[in-house]
Amino acid sequence: MAAGARTVSSTQGGARPRREREQELLVWPDLVFVEFIAAVVFTLAFIILSTILDAPLLNEANLDITPNPSKAAWYLASFQELLLHMHPALGGVIAPTFAIIILFMIPYIDRSNAGQGVWFGTPNAVKIALFSAAFASVFTVGLILYDAGRHVNVVTNVAQRVDKDWEWPGALAPFQNMRAIQTGWEWGVPVPKSAQLGPGEHDGVLNWPEDFSHVPMPFNGTSGPDWMRWDKPDSLPGWVQSLYWYDLNMNTPAFIVELFIPMAIMIGLPALLIFILRRLGWVETIRDGSIAIFTGMLVVYFILTIIASGFRGAGQDLVLPWDVPHID
Amino acid sequence: MAVSEQPRGPKLASWLYGKLFHNYIWRSIFRSGYPSTPRNQMLVVATNVFLHLHPTRIHKTHVRITHTYCLGGITFFFFLGLTVTGVMLMFYYVPSPERAFSDVAALETNIRFGMLMRNLHRWMAHGMVISVFLHMMRVFYTGSYKAPREFNWLVGVILLTLTLALSFTGYLLPWDQLSIWAVTVGMNMAGSVPLMGEQSRFILLGGFEVGDAALIRFYTLHVIGLPLLAAIFMAVHFWRIRRDGGLARPL
Ligand code: HEM
Numbered sequence: 001m002a003a004g005a006r007t008v009s010s011t012q013g014g015a016r017p018r019r020e021r022e023q024e025l026l027v028w029p030d031l032v033f034v035e036f037i038a039a040v041v042f043t044l045a046f047i048i049l050s051t052i053l054d055a056p057l058l059n060e061a062n063l064d065i066t067p068n069p070s071k072a073a074w075y076l077a078s079f080q081e082l083l084l085h086m087h088p089a090l091g092g093v094i095a096p097t098f099a100i101i102i103l104f105m106i107p108y109i110d111r112s113n114a115g116q117g118v119w120f121g122t123p124n125a126v127k128i129a130l131f132s133a134a135f136a137s138v139f140t141v142g143l144i145l146y147d148a149g150r151h152v153n154v155v156t157n158v159a160q161r162v163d164k165d166w167e168w169p170g171a172l173a174p175f176q177n178m179r180a181i182q183t184g185w186e187w188g189v190p191v192p193k194s195a196q197l198g199p200g201e202h203d204g205v206l207n208w209p210e211d212f213s214h215v216p217m218p219f220n221g222t223s224g225p226d227w228m229r230w231d232k233p234d235s236l237p238g239w240v241q242s243l244y245w246y247d248l249n250m251n252t253p254a255f256i257v258e259l260f261i262p263m264a265i266m267i268g269l270p271a272l273l274i275f276i277l278r279r280l281g282w283v284e285t286i287r288d289g290s291i292a293i294f295t296g297m298l299v300v301y302f303i304l305t306i307i308a309s310g311f312r313g314a315g316q317d318l319v320l321p322w323d324v325p326h327i328d
Numbered sequence: 329m330a331v332s333e334q335p336r337g338p339k340l341a342s343w344l345y346g347k348l349f350h351n352y353i354w355r356s357i358f359r360s361g362y363p364s365t366p367r368n369q370m371l372v373v374a375t376n377v378f379l380h381l382h383p384t385r386i387h388k389t390h391v392r393i394t395h396t397y398c399l400g401g402i403t404f405f406f407f408l409g410l411t412v413t414g415v416m417l418m419f420y421y422v423p424s425p426e427r428a429f430s431d432v433a434a435l436e437t438n439i440r441f442g443m444l445m446r447n448l449h450r451w452m453a454h455g456m457v458i459s460v461f462l463h464m465m466r467v468f469y470t471g472s473y474k475a476p477r478e479f480n481w482l483v484g485v486i487l488l489t490l491t492l493a494l495s496f497t498g499y500l501l502p503w504d505q506l507s508i509w510a511v512t513v514g515m516n517m518a519g520s521v522p523l524m525g526e527q528s529r530f531i532l533l534g535g536f537e538v539g540d541a542a543l544i545r546f547y548t549l550h551v552i553g554l555p556l557l558a559a560i561f562m563a564v565h566f567w568r569i570r571r572d573g574g575l576a577r578p579l
Contacts, residue, residue, distance in 0.1 A: 024385040028369040031382060031391055038398050039405055046409070046455070050447030057436075060429040061508035063537060070509035072517075073499050075457050075492055080513060089525070092517030103485045106468070107478035115471040117577035119394075129469070242523060287471065294468055327505065 058327065067327040068314045078304035084316055085147050085178065086262035095266065099297060106290055114287040124282040125291055131282070132292040135273050136299035143265065144307060148318040149177040178261060182209055182253035212252040220248040270296060381566050383574060390575045395470070399463035403491075404562065406456035413449040414551065421501070423547035425540045428503035453495050460491045472576035480568040483561055490558045497550035500543060508538050511546070 025031070072080045082091030115121020120129065145151065152168050159166040168176060174185040188205040216223030221230045232246050270293055277283040277292055313319035348354065349362040360371035370384040389395055420439060421431045435442030464484065467473055473481035500511045515538065519529035534541025569575065 023388050025388055025391055026366060026369050027373050027382045027384055027386055028363050028379070031386060032373075032379065034391060034393070034398070035401055038401060042402060042405055043409070046448055046451055047444070049451055050444055053447065053451070054436075054443065055447050055450035056506060057432060057502055058504040058506045061425070061503045061505060061538075063508065063512075065505070067505055067509055070513055072513045073496060073510050075495065076514055076517075079517060083517070088517065088520035089522050093521045093525075100485065100489065103464075103488075104482055107473040107475075107481045110473075111475065113474055116474045117470060117472060117575070119470050121471050121578070125469075291469075298465065 068325070069312055069316055069327075071309065071312070074305060074309045077308035078301050081144075081304040081308035081312070085143075087258035090259060090262060099301075102293070102297070106294065110286045110290045112285055112287055114285045120291075122285060122287055122291075124284065124288060128277060128282050128288055128291050129295045131277065131280075132273060132295040133299045135269075135276075136296040137303055139269055140300050140303045141307075144318070147177050147179075149180075150318075152176050178257055181261075182257045185209070209253040213254070215250045215252055217248040217250055221246045381570075383570055386574055387577060389577055396575070397462070397466060399459055399466050403456055403459045403463050406452045406459060407558065407562070409452045410449060410456065411555065413445050413452065414555075416445045417449055418551060423501065423543050425503060425543060428501060428543060432502045432504075453498060456491055457495055460488055464488060470576065474576065476572045477568075477576060480565060480572060483565045483568065487558060487561050487565060490554055490561065494550060494554045494558065497546040497554065500538070500546045501550065503543065511542070512538050 071077060079092055079096055082095055085091065115125060120126045156166065156168060174181045176184050186208060188207040190204060191202075191206045193202055193204055218224070219228070221232070223229070233241060273292055273296055274283065274289055277288070283289050283292065307318075310321045310324070311318055313324045345362065345364075354361075358372065359375050360368045363369040363372040373379045373382055373384045417435075420435060420442065422428065432446070435446045467481065467484065496511075496514060500507045515529055515533055518532060519525045521528055530536065532542070532545070533539075534545050
């Protein structure tokens with residue numbers, strides 16, 4: 001008896017109301033019974049599943065034969081999908097790290113007691129969750145289709161019914177997909193030779209993308225007037241050198257495509273979601289806001305997982321599930 | 329709440345009861361009698377190390393399936409099941425590139441119930457990843473991370489990453505085309521970490537590509553390092569549930 005009484009008193013944090021005995025049940029049998037039944041049901045279900053369905057075992061590992069496509073395990077596939085659309089460091093490391101940090105922060109940002117201990121405890125919680133899920137699905141699927149250039153195919157197909165020779169207009173070249181900003185788009189503006197900055201050939205035209213792909217960063221040791229340059233610090237150990245790139249140049253088109261746009265989207269869309277929900281008057285507390293963000297993140301993860309594991313074929317092309325090659 | 333030792337019933341039952349649950353040996357193991365009375369039911373929970381994870385009483389709403397869907401418990405169940413089947417697989421598995429694949433293949437052909445063990449281990453691993461996600465969702469949507477449970481949510485997120493890491497390290501062990509390339513893909517992600525990407529990839533793999541050093545690292549992490557960590561954090565997780573006054577409910 002003593003042990004039972006002690007736990008009851010020591011869990012009273014002051015803030016908690018006195019325990020109402022008649023609201024309580026004994027753990028044995030009421031909880032232990034449920035747990036026991038659940039354990040039996042799951043044991044049986046998994047034994048049956050395991051007799052029917054064999055775990056896959058392909059050919060022995062061989063680093064000389066690359067399966068196409070080679071895929072990560074399904075719970076990491078969503079990040080592999082991100083890699084197709086942005087810089088690997090951003091998609092494979094920074095985004096997942098931030099996702100974990102955001103999870104960590106939830107209880108420290110949402111400190112209200114609103115809706116504690118009940119499913120969807122605030123008045124608009126369900127509406128917010130549904131809206132955020134729809135918002136996240138539409139934009140995730142939309143962006144993936146855009147990056148695969150599917151809108152180009154659709155528009156071209158329709159337009160060619162009217163005019164057989166129709167082609168995607170050059171003025172819209174950067175809008176074929178994200179990468180087209182870097183690779184599918186060319187222009188030049190005449191620039192007087194007198195505007196020459198630094199050494200090098202100057203052909204009188206400022207061209208996209210060539211002239212933007214090697215922009216020296218300030219203080220990088222190789223740019224600017226002579227007095228701003230310095231020698232490669234070879235005497236320092238390698239890891240110190242790697243802290244600051246001696247010859248750092250920015251590939252502006254690649255920067256825009258691989259880092260700037262993806263980051264703007266990953267920060268901008270959640271912000272837009274919160275903005276809309278506040279305009280609608282649904283988000284009243286921080287709890288409501290965190291429901292929106294959490295739901296959005298979850299749904300994005302979910303959709304990316306489905307697309308990466310079910311809709312990516314050879315060469316990570318976007319294909320229908322039955323066209324994904326079988327690997328053995 | 330009546331506190332009585334003897335259940336009511338016919339003579340034979342009480343005689344049996346006396347013989348079975350009032351003898352010296354039973355008492356030496358369980359201290360209390362058979363849990364058929366409220367007093368013994370509380371004592372059995374309070375004095376048994378395994379059941380002691382629970383409080384002796386809980387609030388009505390928390391036994392309702394629809395409150396938790398048992399998801400945390402199911403995750404824990406998977407963890408236990410994975411430990412049992414994993415130990416059995418360890419009897420037959422040698423983590424070297426020469427033997428790993430054939431050892432796993434032999435489970436199907438040479439070892440009675442070998443395939444059952446492997447299948448159970450594989451499907452429960454998937455089950456655990458799914459149930460830990462669902463558990464996190466239920467905790468979130470019931471707002472159960474709020475004070476005083478913030479820290480337990482943190483412990484939970486750590487358990488989530490440990491679960492994924494366990495699953496990831498296990499993926500390499502069959503040493504087939506699926507494993508080695510999935511891990512290569514994953515490791516290339518690690519290799520793109522700014523500043524120290526190459527180094528962290530090298531440390532995780534013990535080399536430049538997925539080879540024998542990587543296999544032994546993943547194996548060691550998978551069978552002892554990560555499970556030990558996970559068990560420690562689970563102990564903290566369960567302890568905190570009780571210290572925080574049981575499951576969350578409306579104030
Ligand atoms: C290996 C993984 C995990 C195991 C075995 C586990 C186990 C459990 C169990 C058995 C409970 C009791 C209630 C229930 O069944 O729902 C619980 C509660 C809880 N879990 Fe987990 N959990 C895990 C991961 C997580 C994760 C990923 C989170 C959140 C990110 C989390 C946060 C919590 C919180 C805050 C509670 C208290 C809920 C309440 O007071 O209603 N846990 N956990």
